[in-house]
Amino acid sequence: MKKYLILLIVVVSFFNCKSVKAGHNDETQIVSFGKKPILLRQPYLQMVRPTTTTITWKTDAKAESCQVVYYEKNKTEKTSIKGDLVSHEGNKFNEVLMKNLKPNTTYMYSIYSNGHLLATGKDYYFITAPANKKMAFSFYALGDIGAKEEWSFAKEPATRIIELKNRPDFGLGLGDIVYPKGESKNYDNHLFKPFQEVFKNIPFYPVVGNHDWLSDPEKNFEKEWSLPGNEHYYSFTYANTLFIGLDSYDGGFYKLDEQIAWIQQTLKRYKDKYDWIIVYLHHNGKTCTYKPNYEHVQALYETFVDNSVDLVLNGHAHTYERLKPYDELGNVDGSLTNQNNYGDLKNRFISVTIGAGGKINKKWQADPLNKENCNDGSIVAHAEHVPSFGLINIDGLMLSFQGINSYTGETFDSFSIKKNKE
Numbered sequence: 001m002k003k004y005l006i007l008l009i010v011v012v013s014f015f016n017c018k019s020v021k022a023g024h025n026d027e028t029q030i031v032s033f034g035k036k037p038i039l040l041r042q043p044y045l046q047m048v049r050p051t052t053t054t055i056t057w058k059t060d061a062k063a064e065s066c067q068v069v070y071y072e073k074n075k076t077e078k079t080s081i082k083g084d085l086v087s088h089e090g091n092k093f094n095e096v097l098m099k100n101l102k103p104n105t106t107y108m109y110s111i112y113s114n115g116h117l118l119a120t121g122k123d124y125y126f127i128t129a130p131a132n133k134k135m136a137f138s139f140y141a142l143g144d145i146g147a148k149e150e151w152s153f154a155k156e157p158a159t160r161i162i163e164l165k166n167r168p169d170f171g172l173g174l175g176d177i178v179y180p181k182g183e184s185k186n187y188d189n190h191l192f193k194p195f196q197e198v199f200k201n202i203p204f205y206p207v208v209g210n211h212d213w214l215s216d217p218e219k220n221f222e223k224e225w226s227l228p229g230n231e232h233y234y235s236f237t238y239a240n241t242l243f244i245g246l247d248s249y250d251g252g253f254y255k256l257d258e259q260i261a262w263i264q265q266t267l268k269r270y271k272d273k274y275d276w277i278i279v280y281l282h283h284n285g286k287t288c289t290y291k292p293n294y295e296h297v298q299a300l301y302e303t304f305v306d307n308s309v310d311l312v313l314n315g316h317a318h319t320y321e322r323l324k325p326y327d328e329l330g331n332v333d334g335s336l337t338n339q340n341n342y343g344d345l346k347n348r349f350i351s352v353t354i355g356a357g358g359k360i361n362k363k364w365q366a367d368p369l370n371k372e373n374c375n376d377g378s379i380v381a382h383a384e385h386v387p388s389f390g391l392i393n394i395d396g397l398m399l400s401f402q403g404i405n406s407y408t409g410e411t412f413d414s415f416s417i418k419k420n421k422e
């Protein structure tokens with residue numbers, strides 16, 4: 001009788017969609033039913049905050065329920081929580097939100113659909129964001145990533161990121177996330193497969209690029225990701241840094257007036273509360289690459305200077321280019337000699353194009369001094385035409401940036417900014 005009562009409690013808990021805490025062997029208590037759904041996309045982390053995390057995976061249409069079992073690394077108490085299923089493109093997005101987590105803590109997880117275990121193991125973990133602003137952290141950034149295998153080398157940066165000695169805490173996607181048109185039907189082959197080992201334990205924050213805009217983002221980009229706010233432009237914080245992601249559409253900002261007002265409000269609200277402000281978007285402002293200067297982006301640079309933005313990252317040109325600091329008038333200060341170790345830049349910021357994430361322009365060679373689009377090559381601090389991603393480390397008032405070759409893992413460009421204490 002006692003045995004049947006325990007079984008009844010377990011079944012009721014499972015279908016109640018509530019978090020249940022159980023003993024060490026609680027995974028054996030999960031009741032499976034129906035056919036085992038096929039795992040079409042490995043789990044990926046999103047919105048990993050100090051006390052919450054979202055894990056999403058994709059199955060075929062057989063999935064009717066989804067569940068994550070997680071526990072603090074090296075501890076035994078496990079928690080089981082159910083999530084929601086969303087149908088899209090004939091498949092199911094299994095999405096589970098975990099709450100009441102401890103900041104800066106490593107959790108191991110396993111995923112279940114219809115009660116069947118679909119993935120578990122040492123690489124399935126997440127580390128919650130710190131609540132402490134003093135915590136050092138790092139992140140990677142790259143744009144122009146996923147295309148057909150024969151056209152994209154996206155697997156290379158993904159492999160180098162996994163091999164890094166210090167695992168980055170998250171990644172930024174600088175637009176043109178999936179080619180040719182940002183279609184949901186291409187996300188698995190073009191992006192999630194090459195990046196699956198990264199995404200399962202490092203969250204990713206992408207913004208929309210002009211190619212992503214060739215399909216309705218509402219029915220494609222927004223279905224693939226869980227991002228803050230309206231998912232086109234949004235902010236999040238990590239330790240002592242504010243991140244602002246923008247939607248630079250295709251030659252003008254998405255919802256121009258609203259987005260600009262939001263940028264100004266966000267900067268005003270947070271600029272004195274965080275040591276660093278990093279803006280990321282798809283289009284460049286000034287450049288000596290083969291792309292034109294985009295005036296709609298340049299028009300924001302005075303706002304950035306006035307509001308203590310430190311770094312602006314973009315993609316679009318399939319190459320790498322770091323400019324010298326923008327001055328207080330919003331112009332690249334070509335008078336500064338090429339430096340790699342900046343002191344306090346005060347009212348200046350640095351802009352970097354990292355647009356050879358998965359594609360490189362084969363017809364073009366970087367030559368900033370002889371460029372039709374570039375009136376003055378002296379604005380460029382470092383240009384290198386190489387498959388690459390950026391790795392940024394922030395430790396208190398020191399920011400260190402590395403441009404890393406996606407094939408060799410070598411650092412080909414680096415600079416740092418060191419702020420003075422007030």
Ligand SMILES: [Fe+2]
Nearest residue numbers: 176209210316
């Ligand atoms: Fe682009």
